[in-house]
């Protein structure tokens with residue numbers, strides 16, 4: 001006979017087994033569990049879950065502001081085990097260092113998305129790099145030197161010129177690079193001509209070299225920037241995924257509502273109109289799937305993020 005505690009244990013195990021097999025079924029569309037590293041927190045818990053379920057994604061990392069604690073808790077309660085979170089705060093504001101520190105103590109697994117009108121090599125961002133090392137969490141940065149619309153201004157500017165020096169200066173900081181300047185600079189012929197360059201990639205670009213040379217640098221493949229880079233040159237893409245298979249992380253940065261491209265407008269970003277009406281998650285997973293072996297695909301869409309965010313269970 002089972003006593004009451006054992007009986008409840010059996011019930012709980014069978015419920016969690018059912019939940020696990022449901023999750024496995026949801027992710028089987030891609031032949032692997034999928035972790036979306038770059039998912040901006042949405043207002044309603046259900047809206048967050050709808051995108052994951054619609055796109056066949058198992059788990060996601062919520063990118064939030066320091067003020068979003070209660071909303072993160074609500075999403076995590078609505079879908080236990082499916083959401084981790086990063087926190088961002090403007091490093092030019094003195095109170096941000098305290099806010100970032102508090103967020104890690106409250107369970108954030110990294111800083112991000114750090115997207116600010118500041119130089120990547122400036123004193124403000126440097127404070128955040130040092131804090132990330134001290135707190136032992138990765139920092140995800142948006143690098144952009146070309147405006148998407150008039151007078152937008154740059155974000156984390158100076159990547160091509162300055163970032164190697166930063167990697168050298170902060171060897172104990174784990175950096176995750178993202179956005180236009182990061183991915184355009186895989187090609188050696190890029191000089192800020194466009195937000196999203198097209199055509200075959202010239203080998204020897206800065207980002208490719210840095211990913212190979214610096215163990216503290218990872219690449220977040222989200223958004224049009226990552227999708228565009230992966231779309232330019234199929235031969236290069238397959239080789240790039242093979243060479244950096246332990247350094248690349250799938251992310252969507254998708255704004256569609258349903259995981260099928262619903263309401264996806266790229267409104268403030270005309271140069272990214274190729275993804276209008278499409279789910280960025282689906283588009284990028286499709287390219288990764290056809291460009292990599294099953295083993296490499298699984299590393300990029302699941303294992304690498306789990307390792308980097310120290311998610312062992």
Ligand SMILES: [Zn+2]
Nearest residue numbers: 113115142179
């Ligand atoms: Zn971004």
Ligand SMILES: [Zn+2]
Nearest residue numbers: 254256259279
């Ligand atoms: Zn989507």
